[in-house]
Amino acid sequence: MPHAVTHVLIVIILLELFRHYFVKNKKTFPLHYVLIGGIAGLIPDLDVAISYFFNLNYIQIHRIFLHNLFVPLIFVLLAFLSYGFKSKKLAHRHLKLRNIFLVIAFGCFVHLALDIVVAGTIMPFFPFSNLSVGLDLVKYTPITWQDSLIPSIDALILVLWLISLELRHKISSFI
Numbered sequence: 001m002p003h004a005v006t007h008v009l010i011v012i013i014l015l016e017l018f019r020h021y022f023v024k025n026k027k028t029f030p031l032h033y034v035l036i037g038g039i040a041g042l043i044p045d046l047d048v049a050i051s052y053f054f055n056l057n058y059i060q061i062h063r064i065f066l067h068n069l070f071v072p073l074i075f076v077l078l079a080f081l082s083y084g085f086k087s088k089k090l091a092h093r094h095l096k097l098r099n100i101f102l103v104i105a106f107g108c109f110v111h112l113a114l115d116i117v118v119a120g121t122i123m124p125f126f127p128f129s130n131l132s133v134g135l136d137l138v139k140y141t142p143i144t145w146q147d148s149l150i151p152s153i154d155a156l157i158l159v160l161w162l163i164s165l166e167l168r169h170k171i172s173s174f175i
Helices: 004-022 031-040 043-053 070-081 088-092 097-118 143-169
Strands: none
Touching (some): 004 031, 004 143, 031 097
């Protein structure tokens, strides 16, 4: 399973690429959406925090209740239901509630996709089906690499993202 850094950064990177290449007026897609989407990339793993808080064995509940397609679909439904909703506080930051729900759905969906591809399986239609899907690419690497592969990927993604921030935004000038 990818770690939290990967779940957050992949969503942030994808939303930043979308914003950079497809959004003409940056005010219609402010960086707040990128941040919200990145944080939302952690929502399917809230079961770990819940199990810790209620002193449950997280291994028994992890990747069951929040690792299904219904989680992002709920946020898509909320986006459609909130169409036309106006808020002065959100409008002040050029945000729309429906777009917030859509980037949350995107963050959740990317989380599921990463878990399916990188390590393990999920039950995408739980509770209606116990069908498990997953490529689990980590298991195809040499056994000696398997324990360190995901933390190494996390570190590589973080370093590459920081380098790209420096190259694009000159973040060192803010230090």
